[in-house]
Amino acid sequence: MEATRELYWNIGHGAAVLVPMYLITVAALALLGYYGYQRLRIYGKGKPLDRTGNRPERISMLVKNVLLQSRVLKVKGPGFAHGFFFWSFATLFAGTVLVALQADGTDLLLGVRFLTGTFYKVFSLVLDVAGLAALITLAGLFVRRYLVRPEGLETTRDDAVMHGLLFAIIVTGFLIEGARMAVTEVVQQPDLALWSPVGLMVAKILSGSQPGDLALVHRGLWWFHFVLVAAFICAIPFTKFRHIFTTSANYFFAPLGPKGALVTVDMEGDAESFGAAKIGDMTWKDIFDTDACTKCKRCQDRCPAHATEKPLSPMKVISQLGEVAREAVEDNLVEAVGKDALWSCTTCRACQEICPAAIEHVNKVVDIRRNLVLMEGEFPGDEVVTAMGNVEVNGNPLGMSFASRGDWAEGLPVTQLSEGAEVDILYFVGCYASFDKRNIKIATSFVKLCAAAGIRVGILGKEEKCCGEPMRKLGNEYLYQTLATENIETIKGYGVKKVVTACPHCFNTLSKDYRDLGFDVETEHYTTFLERLITDGKLKIDQGAFECTYHDSCYLGRYNDTYQAPRALVQAAGGTIREMERKEAESFCCGAGGGRIMAEEKLGSRISVKRVQMAAATGAGVLVSNCPFCLTMFEDGVKGAELEGLLVARDVSEILLERVVAAQAG
Structure with a gap:
């Protein structure tokens, strides 16, 4: 017997099934389209911004970050769980499309079936494994959110709806498969049943029931499963499910210019105001970012201001701007976000570097600051x-x-x-x-x-x-x-x-x-x-063994992706680097960026103290940096942390010069 199955077993394939099925599908998609359009109108409240140039590169970023989950996987644990769930659910979706393509397309119109033989066996196995992987990762994400919830992770109605719907869709899918297999495969085609291991397990549990009862259960679950899928489609514009579209699109709309560069304002034009006072002063992309945010709190976890008890959460800034755009378009952005939060930002870019949705936080903060300074004449002190x-x-x-x-x-x-x-x-x-x-x-x-x-x-x-x-x-x-x-x-x-x-x-x-x-x-x-x-042999360095730890400055590291050259200089001088836990792209700011070098740090604890404590934890007695701002902050931080005599801050050029002098003296 050929390896295949009747795709609409026990359901039928006539007008009585197809008409209501496709009416529900069209209605769900129409609702998705209508409310999706309403959200487009919200984005339209912002100023124009061209983010469609160089489409090949944009499409490449879209494919890389959606299909490969590149940005999501930057964080181990929940990042990998989300990635595996995405790949599993995408596989299930692809399988559903293939079933519909054959049942309502090639078979119905042309009498052609491709879900047969070896291909069908592999198809069945892949979908079963994907469904099981989706269920396991979803359970893990549920435990993280509801049972061992990390500090700062916000849980709302959206999260309950998303977990409940997804869990119900996957479980009912396996129950439907098990009921069908219990009647059609467990006894009749046991070899074929082995290619659906999860379904076979469910089928064996249900096999004690009468075939007629299983058929009733199967039919009821089939329609319930179908309605759940329709509900999932309808829920997209009203819940964080919308990130399926908005986050994906955000990869396409990401900036392609120099990393971290700000828009240069025309100061000589006829503009009556500068910066962003209201949501309409921001671009459509700034508003779109608020819909792409999934509130995963990765940005918040890496924010040096938030880590030192200051009233700034990059995640909440995006959320607050989104609320203004949707509900109170005339509200003042400074009041919505808060002055202390705005002035606390060091523009270190840690939030943007880790954001899985490619949200641009820094430019929004600077834009609101521009209005405060240029139009209101306000400064942090x-x-x-x-x-x-x-x-x-x-x-x-x-x-x-x-x-x-x-x-x-x-x-x-x-x-x-x-x-x-x-x-x-x-x-x-x-x-x-x-x-x-x-x-x-x-x-x-x-x-x-x-x-x-x-x-x-x-x-x-x-x-x-x-x-x-x-x-x-x-x-x-x-x-x-x-x-x-x-x-x-x-x-x-x-x-x-x-x-x-x-x-x-x-x-x-x-x-x-x-x-x-x-x-x-x-x-x-x-x-x-x-x-x-x-490297070219123009500068001779005499190595002298020493141990140190190295600080990646934000504007050389995250802004310019320069991580290895400074380390190579330390190593050329004979240094062994004991790396801090927060290093390279995840380095912790010294606290001087964003103009904070000129401002007193009055709120929370001092960022520089927290960073030098990280350095001291390595056991190294020397903290090497490559930035005058960082060196200044670390000198103060060592005193503030009472680490004088235990840790000394030095610039890499000072260390190199000592080795050059030693070489010449020899």
Whole structure:
């Protein structure tokens, strides 16, 4: 006997079955389409934004992240469970489509059956295994959400509806299969029954019943299962089930430009307001993000502000914006989100890096900050007002005279471009390495390393101004653009071919944000620059064994995916790195980003203290970084954590310079 089965066994395949079945299906899809359209109208409340260019790349991202679950699998445990459930449920859906294709298509119209023989056996086995995998992973997710719920995981009616529907659909599917097999296969085709192991197990449990009773149970369960599937379709626009569409689409609409780059606001146009005060000031994509969010809390778990008892949860920010878009479009966004939450953000991008739905959190926070600063004149504290004033007057937030910006370089092998000497690179020093006593050592070390490698270094001296990044992230777009324009004109005026900076914030700003303002000079961070000098044999390093731990700064790591070059420099100097638990893409912010370097940390505990405690937990006595902001925060954090004498913060350039000096002395 050929390996196959009657697809509509005990149900029939006439008009009495097909008409109501397809009427219910069409009605469910119509409801899905109608309320889906209503949600499209909500997205339309936002401003236009083109996110359809370069479609091949967008389609590639869509396929990769939907079919392979790439972003979802970044988190072990629940990520893998969700991935397996998706693949299992997708397999069941594909199997249902094949059944409908044969039963209501090729067989009905052409008399062609393809669910036969070996293909049918494999088909049956795959669907049974997929159903069992879906049931097991769904049970695991249920236990996590309802029995051992992690702190901060919100559970709502949506979650109960989703778990209940999915569980009922899978279980009734196995009961239907078992009832059918108990009548048609357990005795009649036992070899074929083996290809449906779960169904066979259910069938053996039911086999004691009379065939007539099993037929009644089968028919009732079949229609109940069908109604459940229709209910699932209808529930999509009203529950988190909608993420099936919105999260998938969000992969297609993801930004393709430089990672982490903000939209440059036209400050010279005729706009009456700047930033986002109401939901209509945001883009349609910002609103769409709120529907793509599944409230998985991964962003919240990695937020340094939330981890240090500050009133910020990236997950709740997205949720609050979604509520405004759906229910109170005229509400003020600052009031909806909260000023303290907005000012607590360090723009570290940890939330976006881990988000399985590709939601863009940082730009929303900065957009609302822009309105607070540019339209309301509000800042997180008086100290920030003072710092902004210092930048306007002297080009730096520290209040130092602009004329003294190059004083640190006196007596060093470095040339000011105004003197007209030929140089190989322009070293964009940054504010802290120019004026802060501790950070001047970074600038000094870098210049001496370049001299040892025969690299001629030039600086702008008093002509250099703050890159503007802290001001921009705090919302002062006008001051940022003023500074950026002046720096760009100065650098391009000297015909500079290459810029190197030791500050990741300067690097990210010059290499990405300045591009919108016409800056096209190659820019590199000093870690990759020095690594290449060592690799090329231009910079000789004498190794000396030592142990340390290494901190991935947010703006070099998550913003620019540079993780190995700094580690290679440490290893080149003979260092052995004891990695912290939070490293690379999951690194924990130092607390200085988002302009917070200029603001006092008044809420919760200090982020820098928490990070140096992570460093101390490795047992290493040295905490190595590659950022002036990080070094500043860690110096304070070591004191705040009372780790003086146990942990010392150092820049990688200082360690390298010691080895160069030792080599030359030998």
